[in-house]
Amino acid sequence: MFEKALTPSDVGKLNRLVIPKQQAEKYFPLSDSGENKGVVLSFEDESCKCWRFRYSYWNSSQSYVLTKGWSRYVKDKRLLAGDVVCFLRRGRQSHQKQSCNKVLRLFGVNMECQTPPETQDKQEEAGESTPQYPTTTHHMTSSSTYHNLYHYHHPSYAHHHMIQVEYPPHN
Amino acid sequence: MFEKALTPSDVGKLNRLVIPKQQAEKYFPLSDSGENKGVVLSFEDESCKCWRFRYSYWNSSQSYVLTKGWSRYVKDKRLLAGDVVCFLRRGRQSHQKQSCNKVLRLFGVNMECQTPPETQDKQEEAGESTPQYPTTTHHMTSSSTYHNLYHYHHPSYAHHHMIQVEYPPHN
């Protein structure tokens, strides 16, 4: 889907992550109805720990942000500016199509990968039918559409963490 | 009414003007009802350009401030610390009483003035019935009570600008 290199603000005292508008509107659309106050997105990290982040739109700055809960995640994962957060689409129904041909071991997590992450964004933009981002070997247990979110300290993979977000949210 | 010599903070990155409490409560009272979030005051400068500043009370610092919009005015007018902002009451009904006996030409604006600005504050404080501040010769076109606000680089008049504020606000 997309990725973002974390800014100092994203990991600092502002306790929020700005999601670039274009990506936010494409992948995490908020309906105009009752979602003016945002929604809670449920994530799950590599250890199956649940993380819930509030996702909303700030009219004043015309920005989409993850707010409540984000700072706890930054602290727990020791995220630093320069780390990159990658959001990846992964629907249950398209899970099979995403089977990869390489396995990368990161932080004790086996990850399958079809192509190197550096080249994935352009390829992904070129066509949804051939997902290339790394994906965990964890099995999805819900029928919802899922996304993967992970981050790394650019350009190495030293600080990769895997997290999965359910979208659209269902609670 | 009153004047304030601008501090570095008033023209700096804080993007706000602190209005001395005594003056604020006397001339720009905020009702306790729906005005906890402040009001927008509409000003008009010597070229009839409209300036809208948010005026509110900051509980944390127990201060009355002009916030939103103020920084644009500072930048546009190139205000500097040391410049003095003068707030003058000028009601439509009291306009005639304010007829002055001197005309000062400042930045292309004819200003009438009864006494030198340096001595006006004390005199004004002594009695509302003999307003002495300079006032433009522009005609008021609203039935609302108006105030004048202008600033100058103390102690000369090199940076005078005239601006008029409607108070109480009606929109």
Next chain:
DNA sequence: CAGACTACCTGAAGT
């Protein structure tokens, strides 16, 4: 009460 959170705001930069 300190830190988290909400909802604002702005300047700089890009388009």
Next chain:
DNA sequence: AACTTCAGGTAGTCT
């Protein structure tokens, strides 16, 4: 040049 975006802020409330 006007407009949009967003990184870095603020005040005030909540927990």
